[in-house]
Amino acid sequence: MRRLEGKVAIVTGAGTGIGEAIAHKFAKEGAKVVVNGFSYDPVDDVVASIKEYGGEAVACCGDVSEEKDALKCIQTAIDQYDKLDILVNNAGVFLATAETQDYPIDVFDQTLKMNLRSAFVMTKYALPYLQRTKGNIVCAGSEAGFNGLAQNTPYGGTKGWMHSFVKGVAVEQAKYGVRANCYCPGAIDTAWTHKETGPMDAEMEKMLIEATPMARRGTPEEIANVCAFLASDEASYVTGALWLADGGVTVAKGSVGQQTPQQLRQQPQGELRLDHSKEGLANKQTQTIK
Structure with missing residues (x-):
């Protein structure tokens, strides 16, 4: 199926990890994708890869928590494809692990900027275009x-x-025909959840897996599949939803993952050919504070 045929989508934070997978999935489903990330992210490589596999995409580098870069990202979609149907606010950071009394104030400020301000600014400036197309976020x-x-x-x-x-x-924009939903991952197999590439220590990494009934990390592609559904017309009656894709961790009690046999802990192979799933914290300073 090409569920997003003819749609134009912006995916923020799409140079690595889950964002890379979403960009590939959307292109495979027929969307024209604006691939956003920082200038030091492999955004151009993701675009080239999408094109190599027959998709259509364009790069737009910048920090979308800043108004000028958010506006540039949206304008890229309009200039290149003349409309905007889907906004995916995927950009965000996970920069430190520390108990609250030890958590650095500067990291707190940066986390709010990248996780919240980016989504607000992109949504604010995308909505007039999404209202025209009866699009979704x-x-x-x-x-x-x-x-x-x-x-x-x-x-x-x-x-x-x-x-x-x-x-x-979702409630506010329904009268314009605009839907809004969240995909809500658990521990995903990206740089964020490995002690070698992120701020988690070995104990936290182990606890994440043991608390998950499926006893494994999810893959970026598994999250991209959920996102593609929410963005598609198949989800035409879905708005205001918080769509959990967490391996069951939210409903679990205790280290239930230890009960799951090894043969059920294997990640699915998937179909998307992703090159940057473990690079989401490259060029970013992370901290593990004990």
Whole structure:
């Protein structure tokens, strides 16, 4: 199926990790994709890869928490494709693990800027165009927005904000034909959840897996599949939804993942050919504070 045939989508934070997978999935489903990321992210490589596999995409680098870059990103969609149907607010950061009394103020400020301000600014300036196309917004929530997150309480707080923001936008914008939803991942196989590439230590990494009934990380492609559904016309009656894709961690009690046999812990192979799923924290300073 090409469920997004003829649609134009912006995906923020699409140079690596989940965003890269969403950009590839949307292109495979027929969308024309504006691939956003920082200038040091492999955005051009993602665009080239999409084109190599027969999709259509254009790069737009910039920090979308800043108005000028958000406007540039939206204008790129209009200049290149003459409309905007889908906005995916995927951009965000996970920069430190520390108990709240030790959490650095500068990291707190940066987390709010990248996780919240980016989504607000992009939504604000995209809405006039989405109202014209009866389009939709899909935002990166998290199971941490339901459950909180020890050792990174500000991150969980930003996702709780995102959940409430999206529900408000969904109600407010329904009269214009615009839908808004969240995909809410658990631990996903990206740089964020590995001690070698992110701020989690070995204990936190182990606890994430053991608390998940499926006893494994999700893949970026599994989240991209959820996002593609929410963005498609198949979800025409879905708005204001917080769509959990967390391996069951939100409904679990205790280390239930230990009960799952090894043969059920294997990640699915998937179909998307992704090159940058583990590079989401490259060129970013992370901290593990004990």
